[in-house]
Amino acid sequence: MFNRILAATDSVTTPDAPVVTAARLARQHHARLYLLHVMESASTENRRWIRHYETGMEMIAGTEYEQTVGRVLRRTYRDSISGEEAAVRVTAGFPWEGILHWAREIDADLIVLGPHSTRAMEKGVVRIAGLVGSTVENVVIRETCPVMVVNHPANTQQLRFERVLIPVDFSRSCECAVCFAARLAANCHSQLQVFHMIPVLPVPKYSRSAYTRDKAGALKRLESLYRPYLDGLDHRYIVRAGSLPHLEILNAVRDQNSDLIVMGSHTKETGGKWYPGSAVERVGFRAACPLVAITDPQVLIHWKGRLADTVQKEADRKIHVSTDADALPPSTP
Structure with a gap:
């Protein structure tokens, strides 16, 4: 399934969640792990003008320093990686460029990143609540390989992916996400939880009859669009009404005890780039x-199968708002 997993970190001396998770995942799937550290520079003229990882002293990073950082990284993650299990690379430049360059060089089939810098305070970066950070965004925009975002180290049990939640809004990228999740489920024997939120306008009333009608319509659309991918797999559809998709998704993850979330990157494409x-x-x-963020059909290049030929080319991909003019989700749908 996964053969080449690339994990990037900006932390040299402290283990961080993406690398620990990637190492566990690589071990479970007998994959090769590639560990990358990109040394950032504040200089626009010389990208090798950096701060020493330990002393903070400004210096020019040469080959000897890169080798030293590589050895320190191996010591830092010695409990997660050992021997020939992982390749380690240290380079200078913009993190997203370094990630993309190595991912394409090794033909990675999964990239594992953190949602924001672990050294934000040190680098003078302000973390903005709700944003995954510029590195993840720039990688997702430009890369067709699946990108896994990890906040907390995932344990071995969780990485079996027994329960996978796929939030969908009927867009093309969400269809790619369902296809990816289906291939994953075929390998991991996962239960797929296809989740859809009926967008409800923030006005005083949303009747139960309207919700029942909208839910029936949504279930029909889910079955029609995704059946070609899900036939023969353990799956269920979950429909809720709400106005904030991310909160409804997070609530569903909690309620369903999901081990993994697979999401299409966005509902539209602009200028050939997919935005998170x-x-x-x-x-x-x-x-x-x-x-795991999925961008476009090219993400499936390493997987058996593509987007189902049986799916109608003119499938209804519009996001349908509730049919009731006065709408709020019922308290217990």
């Missing part, structure tokens, strides 16, 4: 379990 979208960013920033 607010739901992906807000869920990725808060989720207790890993989240």
